[in-house]
Amino acid sequence: MDLWTLISYAAWAVSIALFVWMVIDSFSVSKEFSEDFLMSSREGEE
């Protein structure tokens, strides 16, 4: 197996890991905070 084949596999692995991390984090945030709070931003407000 040459270097670029290994890099290709690493690219797939990192992509999957990062995407799964984001999905898990988004679910944990939804469990930890209420929807009203998460969607309470208003345009023009500090």
Next chain:
Amino acid sequence: MANSTTAISGQQHISLRKVLGPIHIWALGVGIVLVGEFTGWNFSMAKGGAWGALIACWFIGLLYTCVAMIDSEVTSTVAAAGGQYTQAKHIIGPLMAFNVGLYLVMAYTMLEASNAIVVGDLLKQLAGDMGSADISTRPFIVLTIVLLAWLNYRGVYATLNINFVITAIAFISIIILFFSVAPFSPGKVLLHKDLLTDLPYGWIGALGALQFGMWYYLGIEGTCQAAEEVRSAGRSIPLGTMSGMITLLIAAALTWYVAAGLMPWQYLGQAYTPLYDAAKLAGGGGLQAIMFIGTLFAALASANGCINDASRAWFSMGRDRYMPEWFGAVHPRYRTPYRAILFLVPIAVVFALVFVTALDLVIGFSILSGLLSYTFMSVNMIRFRKLWPLGSISRGYVHPFHPITAIVLLVLCVAVYFATYLGYTKMLLSIMVFYILASLWFAYHRYQYVKRGDQFTMAWPRPKGY
């Protein structure tokens, strides 16, 4: 972490984090666009020859200068994410706002996909040069989209700081290339006298070149998507946008001058990486390596900025219920529109993988979506000055020559539509049909869910006549 969570939970409202300054706005705008100097603009050569590409560079430069001036004025009063979507919502009404929002999301997501394809192709080329020619581009395309989305998910400050660094490196690589070709000694390296011919297809060819001339500047209007995250929208948006536009005018001029002086228009009209090819002709391996890094960084910066802008537009539409409200959520720790960012990842991946062999189709859709939003921008501007005349609302920037700027923008947009009609009639008509069907869906189904009065929460004065 427990303390910060408690503190966050104690707040009644959450908002996007206001941490950006003019330098980040510059990085966002120039970052999205600069890849167009490395690949894309040169297709205008196939339509109008070298002079046609230069005419396109000038006229489309004027179009985008109008866009930058109008955006700077309106956005300096609208400290809200969504950019042109928010402008249309406040100034015209919901149907235009929906369409403009959709144009923005489609334009940036498709541009992101095409940038990921470019990154994949560049890495495949590098692998080929190192003896591994049969490597697939797919893992690199997917990694580009997911890695940059992760960066955007984690926070806007680091995202745009990184964009500033890689955009600056890409811009410097163009300057290095320029000074490597003895630009002040005509005939020594650059052969404009021999290579510049008349307009090969006459003035109709020069008109046809306008469509691909968009690549010199496409995306600079993305600066106003960051309006809700800048510390001072009235100062940062005009300063970052106008300095970005000046940077792009310089980059476009240098790019055309170097490429047109080194290669004939027949070659440039179908070249994939014209500046990298210019480096091959003009210098040794060092210059080639610099231009390879410049092209790679420009594509990454563009994809990064596109993720930022598409997610802000989608988030704003969700917040106002033009799209499901679920997308209007802000991450309590990173203060980013995390659901919008995450939702657009698989869409960009599908665009990139399905259309990997049809880059021109993706680019065409992106250009036309952008063009539709510029067309409406000229109408927005005239109405904005009517409803909120000078002095009635605090403006961080007042653009000169109104209403000439808006009229010039509209005329140039019509010219580009005609150029697109000449070369890509089916694409133009199919995109129009797509947006008409989307508008019907919005008017007859989605509009019932829109927050009518509640979507206007900014402390603007009542418009004149109301």
